[in-house]
Amino acid sequence: MARPSFEIGSVRVRAGREQALSLPITRLVTGAEVDLPVRVLHGREDGPTVWVDAAIHGDEAVGVEVVRQVLADLDPKALRGTLIALPIVNVLGFMTGDRYLPDRRDLNRSFPGSARGSLAGRIAHLVMTEVVAKCEVGIDLHTGSDRRSNLPQVRTDLDDPRCRDLAAAFAAPVTLHARLRDGSLRHAARERGAAVLLYEGGEAWRMDPWAVDAGVRGVRRVLAALGMTEPLAEDPPTPSLRSRRSGWVRARGTGMLHLEAELGQRVAQGDRLGGLFDSFGKRVRLVHADRDGVVVGRTEAPLVNSGDAVVHIAEVEDQD
Template sequence: MARASFEIGGVRVRAGKSQSLSLPITRLVTGADVELPVRVVHGREPGPTVWIDAAIHGDEAVGVEVVRQVLAALDPKTLCGTLIAVPIVNVLGFMTGSRYLPDRRDLNRSFPGSARGSLASRIAHLMMTEVVAKCEVGIDLHTGSDRRSNLPQIRTDLEDPRTRELAAAFGAPVMLHAKLRDGSLRHAAREQGAKVLLYEAGEAWRMDAWAIDAGVRGVRRVLAALGMTDPVDEEPPPPSAESWRSSWVRARGTGMLHLEADLGQRVEAGERLGGLFDSFGKRVRLVHADRAGIVIGRTEAPLVNSGDAVVHLAEVEPTPEPPPGPPAPEG
């Protein structure tokens, strides 16, 4: 018996087919319509329903390219289940390179939204009712903000066993237990029972190839772990480092920043991370790690003021010692 078609936004997508559609958001003063772009890949065989989204913050371009590459490699005739892809959620912000909507609202603090609320609230409500409500698992793609770059990482609820399994399957260098924020897509989706992974990598308004590549590989691994696609043909990635706490090292002075800490670098408490210099090149302050951890984020701003966040460190669980092997045979 043929699998039933998939309905979204009044459009029905037949099994074994892909289809693009647009969900209406608002109308500009010019009379042009603003719409949420969606592509549905409805597999021929049954399986989970999953969404991937990007650009909830309009200046975060990495995830848009991740979605494009993931879609390019999917065949609905062999896919088990259904994938809903929303490459640009904050359409108005993306068109102007702005993190926020025109009214300065942060879309990722506006979920689950309302059909009669602000513009942000209406977009959030549209995303929740037409996309999230139909899905069991979601992958929300982000980058660093405010002249910051992030190491590829998964932020999620590591206390939930199934979510933890999916985070480990993604294979990012770090998986971080992250508290839920009221108004975020991840919080609203979890309230509806979905398992959500939030991917962070790269810098805002840049197409960092390394962040894109890690994201594409990770999404493909999750789809394979869910049984939607064949396993990815690659060498297995190293296990993700696990972190339950992270915080920023802050500048203790003002100056031009020369950072010596790279993304992914493991540092010890007290280790030198860089220095601050005045406009003549005189060093005015050193920056040191206040704890041991992995550098998962860093500022890219050349000038920092006292108190500014400089380096984001994730404390990681120690790698367990391998069990002792059998005793060597006697000669």
């Protein structure tokens, strides 16, 4: 017996087919419609229903490219289960390179949303009802924010066995145990019973190839671990380092920043990470690591003020 069609919005996608569709969001003052772009791959055989999304923040381009490359290699005729892809969730922000929506709301603090709420609330409600409610696993793609770049990393609930196993399959350089934030997609989806991985990699409004590559490989590995696709033809990835504690080293002075610490670098407490200089080149203060760990984020801003976050260090958990 043929697998039943998959219903989303007003569209029904037949088994073994791929379908692009648009879910209506709002109408502009010009009368033009703004829609949420969605692509559904509905496999011929039974399997999990998974979503992957990007650009919940409109200045995060890396995830959009990750989704494009993942979809380019998938054949719905050979897929087991169903994949729902949302390459650009914050459409209005993405068109202008703005992290937020036109009303300055953070979409990732607006879930689960409301059908009669603000623009952010309506988009969140649309995603929850048409996508998340139909899925058991989700991958939420992000980059660093506010002139910060992030080492490819997964943030999830390491106390949840399924999330932990999926994060291990993704095999990002680092997996961080991250608390749930009220209003986030990850929080709202977990309340609905979905296992969610949040991927961070690269810098906002840049197409960092190393962050794209890590994201593409990670998503493909998760799909393979779920039995939806065949395993990748690659050498076994290096196991992800696990961390339950991390923190930002903050500037203890104001000046031009010259960072020496690189993403992925192992550091020990007291190690020199860089220095602050005035406009004439006189050194104002050095920046030192406040803990042992691995550098998972760094500012790319040339000028920092006292108290600004400079380097993000994750303490590594002992593991076999």
